[in-house]
Amino acid sequence: MNILRNQLPIVVVFVAGIVMTTISWSFYRNAHASANSAADMYSESLRLSRDLERFRNSPRIASLEVEPPDRIAGRVSAAAKQANLSPLSILSIDPQLPVRVNRTASQIRATQVVLQNTTLAQVAGFVGGLEDPSSGMIVRDLSMNRSPVLGENDSELWNVRLTLTQMIFSPISTR
DSSP, X not given: OHHHHHHHHHHHHHHHHHHHHHHHHHHHHHHHHHHHHHHHHHHHHHHHHHHHHHHHTSOSSOBSSOXXXXXXXXXXXHHHHHXXXXXXXXXXXXXXXXXXXXXXXXXEEEEEEEEEEEOHHHHHHHHHHHOBGXXXXXXXXXXXXXXXXXXXXXXEEEEEEEEEEEEEEOOOOOO
16 A cells, blocks of 8 residues: 555656646647648738739729820710719819829829719719720729708709829830
8 A cells, every 4th residue: 555655646747747748739739730820821911912012013904095185075074974964063174194103114194073063873973984994094083072052852962073094004215
């Protein structure tokens, strides 16, 4: 009985050591798997951010020529007609000069358009008629303020300022 009493602490320490080693190994495997997963996700996020930066600096669709102001005015008039907008609702059409995008072979030409007293449905139809992605024309910015004037049946009317942008392919001359 005395021998068993002397060996019992050794057996308990040995069993506790095995249990602790098993638990430690389990924690190590979980931590190692988490670290590998985090490293893989980090690599993927770096790749995606590089792709996004590359796509941000390259044009999606670009026109080969700058659309002249009279064609822009015609595009605005056609979009207004399509959206059932009164010609009096168009306050201004202000085409800007093309501006080079950093040191790329692309230029952007912005045209500011201001509308007054329009319904939301008319604004949506106008923007839809104005955009032409195949020629690089998109509405980039749009801001709306409530008009103090009420429409038919006391409906809300809006004053709108939007920026129509055209992406133009224009290689930099090396001369």
